[in-house]
Amino acid sequence: MHFIIFCRLLGLVLCGNAVIVYFASHSIPLTIVTTLACSLLLQMVYFGSVLVLIWRSGCACIAD
Template structure:
């Protein structure tokens, strides 16, 4: 984040653009994080359904 803000500032010399770019970057990161969490939940659900269909129970030992 800091590197992005500094780069935008040195290129544009505008605090307003730094704030806009930083907020946009934060929003993009939040959307990517939310999407990855949704993907992991979806993948876990698919695996659970596949195991339930086959009737197999897996036991994991540490």
Template sequence: MATRRTALPLRLFCIVLALFLCSNALTAYFFSHSIRQVIVATLAGWLLLQISYFGGVLFLIWRSCRIQRVCQTEKPRKKFR
């Protein structure tokens, strides 16, 4: 049986990250024509990505703990004969 990969490969993640930051920088430069504005917008986009990644990790930890707690508190049912 083949194993199913659910994680995003690192190389693909880096490519998507670079594309996002470059497109964000080009868009900011196109509208503002200011290098300072490009730097601020790119750093803001990078910070937003970091915050959303951290939030996703916290959500996965919370969901895992919640599932474990539910499994531990679930009492086995008695069978009547």
């Protein structure tokens, strides 16, 4: 996936999350906290997927 597509999808998910939380709660502080938590969760998942890809590439080199 190209980096620009990744950034657009990440922004879309975070903006969508913020809009949904704001319309559900009508609270700006809760919207900010929830959006930051969602951002942190997405970053952790991305970092984990990079670690898995590195681990799998290392296993493929050992198997050869």
